[in-house]
Amino acid sequence: MLLRLALFIILAFVVGRAFWRLLDGIVDGASGGGRRGGAGVPQRGVQMARDPVCGVFVVPERAVTLVAGGRERIYFCSEACRDKYRARSA
Numbered sequence: 189m190l191l192r193l194a195l196f197i198i199l200a201f202v203v204g205r206a207f208w209r210l211l212d213g214i215v216d217g218a219s220g221g222g223r224r225g226g227a228g229v230p231q232r233g234v235q236m237a238r239d240p241v242c243g244v245f246v247v248p249e250r251a252v253t254l255v256a257g258g259r260e261r262i263y264f265c266s267e268a269c270r271d272k273y274r275a276r277s278a
């Protein structure tokens with residue numbers, strides 16, 4: 189009986205930790221603001237966008253953007269890539 193109780197506590201602890209970690213990840217991703225970690229740790233929560241022309245990953249806030257179809261936002265590393273994409277899709 190005592191063993192079952194201990195097992196239950198351990199299980200609850202493990203599941204609870206996993207749950208909170210998952211929740212933390214969702215909140216982090218939704219807010220977009222990465223938590224300040226140690227030096228050299230890549231910023232979490234920053235969604236990288238892929239340049240469809242050259243395949244380079246860019247940070248949206250520093251990228252050249254093109255709004256396609258009136259709502260879809262596409263990010264490019266440079267205006268040259270944006271022009272190439274526009275010429276290709278036109």
Ligand SMILES: [Zn+2]
Nearest residue numbers: 239242265269
């Ligand atoms: Zn590019």
